[in-house]
Amino acid sequence: MPYPAGHRPEVKKRIIASARRLFNRHGFQAVSLDAIMAGAGLTRGGFYSYFGSKSELYAEVLGCFFTEPEWQSCWEGVEVDLAARDAGPQVVRAYLSRQHYEDVENSCPMVALPTDVSRGDKRARRAFETVFAAMVSVLERGIAARTKPTQGRNRRDAAQAIAALCIGGMVVARALENRAAADALRDACMGAALRLGGWRPAQRRPRRG
Amino acid sequence: MPYPAGHRPEVKKRIIASARRLFNRHGFQAVSLDAIMAGAGLTRGGFYSYFGSKSELYAEVLGCFFTEPEWQSCWEGVEVDLAARDAGPQVVRAYLSRQHYEDVENSCPMVALPTDVSRGDKRARRAFETVFAAMVSVLERGIAARTKPTQGRNRRDAAQAIAALCIGGMVVARALENRAAADALRDACMGAALRLGGWRPAQRRPRRG
DNA sequence: TGTACATCAGTGAACGCGCGTTCACTGATGTAC
DNA sequence: TGTACATCAGTGAACGCGCGTTCACTGATGTAC
Numbered sequence: 001m002p003y004p005a006g007h008r009p010e011v012k013k014r015i016i017a018s019a020r021r022l023f024n025r026h027g028f029q030a031v032s033l034d035a036i037m038a039g040a041g042l043t044r045g046g047f048y049s050y051f052g053s054k055s056e057l058y059a060e061v062l063g064c065f066f067t068e069p070e071w072q073s074c075w076e077g078v079e080v081d082l083a084a085r086d087a088g089p090q091v092v093r094a095y096l097s098r099q100h101y102e103d104v105e106n107s108c109p110m111v112a113l114p115t116d117v118s119r120g121d122k123r124a125r126r127a128f129e130t131v132f133a134a135m136v137s138v139l140e141r142g143i144a145a146r147t148k149p150t151q152g153r154n155r156r157d158a159a160q161a162i163a164a165l166c167i168g169g170m171v172v173a174r175a176l177e178n179r180a181a182a183d184a185l186r187d188a189c190m191g192a193a194l195r196l197g198g199w200r201p202a203q204r205r206p207r208r209g
Numbered sequence: 210m211p212y213p214a215g216h217r218p219e220v221k222k223r224i225i226a227s228a229r230r231l232f233n234r235h236g237f238q239a240v241s242l243d244a245i246m247a248g249a250g251l252t253r254g255g256f257y258s259y260f261g262s263k264s265e266l267y268a269e270v271l272g273c274f275f276t277e278p279e280w281q282s283c284w285e286g287v288e289v290d291l292a293a294r295d296a297g298p299q300v301v302r303a304y305l306s307r308q309h310y311e312d313v314e315n316s317c318p319m320v321a322l323p324t325d326v327s328r329g330d331k332r333a334r335r336a337f338e339t340v341f342a343a344m345v346s347v348l349e350r351g352i353a354a355r356t357k358p359t360q361g362r363n364r365r366d367a368a369q370a371i372a373a374l375c376i377g378g379m380v381v382a383r384a385l386e387n388r389a390a391a392d393a394l395r396d397a398c399m400g401a402a403l404r405l406g407g408w409r410p411a412q413r414r415p416r417r418g
Numbered sequence: 419t420g421t422a423c424a425t426c427a428g429t430g431a432a433c434g435c436g437c438g439t440t441c442a443c444t445g446a447t448g449t450a451c
Numbered sequence: 452t453g454t455a456c457a458t459c460a461g462t463g464a465a466c467g468c469g470c471g472t473t474c475a476c477t478g479a480t481g482t483a484c
Contacts, residue, residue, distance in 0.1 A: 002447045002458045011460085027328055029238035032437060045441085046461045054438065110381070115324045118383040119236055125386035132381060133390075160394050161374060161401030168377015169370075172319070172341060174327040177334035181342075185369050192370030196401055211425045211480045220427085241470060254474085255428045263471065 012050050014040040019061050021105040024112040028058055028120070055121070062109060062117070062127040088142020088162075089199040091135070095166040096190045101173055101182065110135075111170040135163045143197050158196050165193045221259050223249040228270050230314040233321040237267055237329070264330070271318060271326070271336040297351020297371075298408040300344070304375040305399045310382055310391065319344075320379040344372050352406050367405050374402045 018039030022031040033054060034044050051057045084090065094100065095108070104112060110131055117128045140159035169189030173182040194200040227248030231240040242263060243253050260266040293299065303309065304317070313321060319340055326337045349368035378398030382391040403409035 002449090003460065004447085007447095008460080025328070027236070027238065027324065029236065030328070033439090034437075042460095043462055044438090045463060048439070049460070110384075113324060114380045114384045115236065115322060118380075119234070119239070122386060125384060128384045129386050129390065132385065157397035157400060160397040161378075164377040164381050164394065164398050165370060165374045165401075166377075167381055168373040168375075171323045171327075171380055172373050172376055175319075175323045175334060175337045176341065177331060177338050181338065185373065188366035188369040189373050191366060192374075192405055196405075211482090212427065213480085216427080242472090243470075251427095252429055253471090254430060257472070258427070 008050075011040070011042070015042070015047075015050055016057070016061055016064055019057055020064070020109075023058070023061060023116075024105050024107050024109065027113070028116045058120070059123040059127065062113075062124050086142070086199075088139050088197050089194055091138055091142070092162065092166060092190060092193045092197065092199075096169055096186045096193070098183075098186075101170065101186060104174070108167075108170075110167050111174070114167070114171065132163065135166075136160050139163055139197065142199075158198075162193045162196050165189050165196070169193075217259075220249070220251070224251070224256075224259055225266070225270055225273055228266055229273070229318075232267070232270060232325075233314050233316050233318065236322070237325050267329070268332040268336070271322075271333050295351070295408075297348050297406050298403055300347055300351070301371065301375060301399060301402045301406065301408075305378055305395045305402070307392075307395070310379065310395060313383070317376075317379075319376050320383070323376070323380065341372065344375075345369050348372055348406065351408075367407075371402045371405050374398050374405070378402075 015036065019031070019036045022035055022039060033047050036057075037044055037047055051060070100107060100111075108131075109117075110128065114128070117124045136156070136159045139162050140155055143155045143158055166189065169186055173185050176182045176185070191200070224245065228240070228245045231244055231248060242256050245266075246253055246256055260269070309316060309320075317340075318326075319337065323337070326333045345365070345368045348371050349364055352364045352367055375398065378395055382394050385391045385394070400409070
C-alpha cells in the first residue's frame with residue numbers, strides 16, 4: 001500500500017465538501033469540475049478515479065447533506081440540541097437566523113438547491129425527501145412535547161407547515177434585492193412559525209430594534 | 210415598411226413566452242438559445258436582432274412575469290378576482306392548488322426560479338421583489354377586509370408569512386419524490402396559511418377524500 | 419393590374435470558448451531486503 | 452539504516468461536443484409607378 005489507508009476516503013470527503021460549497025453558491029449546472037477539484041486542492045484529471053460522472057457526484061453530495069453526522073446540523077446554522085425539549089423553537093430560530101441567511105456556502109441544501117433538485121433525477125429528489133422528513137420529525141416531536149397537545153394529524157400538519165415556512169422564508173429572503181425587506185420577512189416568518197408550533201403567544205410584543 | 214407594424218413586437222413576445230416556459234422547466238443555465246428560438250418557431254440566428262444577450266433576455270423574462278397584464282394572474286394557477294373581498298383565501302387556494310403544482314411551465318416564477326434569481330444579478334432580484342411585494346399586498350388587503358382586523362404590523366407580518374408559506378410549500382412539494390407526500394404538504398400548508406390569515410377556524414374538520 | 423424594387427426579418431454556416439471526459443505519464447509513498 | 456522497487460494517487464495535455472455569438476446571405480413583404 002503506497003498511501004496510508006485513510007487517504008482516499010479523506011480526499012473524497014474534501015471533494016464532496018468543495019462541491020457542496022460551490023453547488024450551494026452557484027447551483028449544479030454553473031459549477032465546473034475544474035472549480036470543484038481546485039476547491040479540494042487537486043486538479044481536473046483526478047476526478048474520475050473518485051466519481052463516475054459529474055451527476056454521480058451531485059447525487060452523492062445531496063445524500064451526504066443529511067447522512068453524514070458532521071453535516072447533520074449544518075443546515076441549522078447554529079448548534080441545536082435535537083433531543084432537547086425545546087428543540088422545535090430552537091430549530092425555527094436557527095433556521096431563520098441571520099447567520100443561516102448569510103452563510104450560503106454552508107447553508108441547508110433545501111434552501112440553496114430546492115429548484116435544482118426538482119429539476120433533477122429521482123435520486124436527488126429522494127435525498128431531498130429524506131432531509132425534509134427529518135426536519136418535520138424534529139419539529140413534530142417539539143410540538144408533541146409542549147403542555148397542550150393536539151391531535152396527531154394536526155401536529156404532523158403543523159410540523160409540515162412550519163418546515164415549509166422556514167424553508168420558503170429563507171428561499172424568498174435570499175431572492176430579494178432589499179436587505180431590510182429580507183430581514184423583515186425572516187422576522188415575520190419566525191413569528192408565524194413559532195405561533196404555528198404553539199411555542200409563543202398569539203399576541204406579539206412591540207418590536208424593539 | 211416591408212413587414213406589418215405589429216410584426217416584431219409580436220415575435221418578441223413569442224420568444225419571451227418560449228423562454229419563460231423553458232426557464233420554468235429547466236432553469237436559466239440549462240436552456241439553450243437554440244431551444245428558445247425553436248420554441249418560438251424561429252432559428253438561432255435571429256435572436257440577436259431582438260436581444261443583446263442571453264442574460265438580457267433573462268432579465269426581460271423575469272420582469273414580464275408581473276408587468277405584462279396577460280401574465281399577471283398566471284401564477285395563481287386559476288382565475289382569481291384580485292378585487293374581491295375574499296381575494297386572500299382565493300389566492301392561497303389557487304397558489305397551492307394541484308393545477309399550479311403540476312403546470313410547471315406556466316408556474317409562478319417565484320416557485321420555479323427563486324434560487325436561480327438569488328444567484329442572479331440585481332435586475333433579477335429586483336423583479337422578484339416586485340412580484341413578491343405585489344403578492345403580499347393582495348394578501349394584506351384580504352386580511353384587512355375581514356371582520357376582526359388586527360394592528361397594521363401584524364397584518365403585514367401575517368401577509369408576508371402566508372406568502373412565504375405558499376411559495377415554500379410549492380417549492381418543497383415539487384422537490385419531493387413521493388407524490389402523496391407532496392399532496393399532503395400542500396394540504397397542510399393551505400390549512401396553516403388560511404388559519405394565519407384568519408380565513409378559517411383554528412379547529413379543523415376531519416379530512417374527506 | 420402588373421412589374422421592379424427597396425427593405426429588412428430570418429437563415430444557417432462558421433467561430434471560439436469552456437467544459438466533461440479520457441489517458442499516458444509523473445512522482446510520492448510504503449515495503450522488501 | 453539505507454537502497455531499489457512496486458504501487459497507485461494525482462497531473463495536465465488532448466479530444467469532442469455544445470453553446471453563445473457573429474455575419475454574409477436569402478427571400479418574403481409592402482411600395483412605387
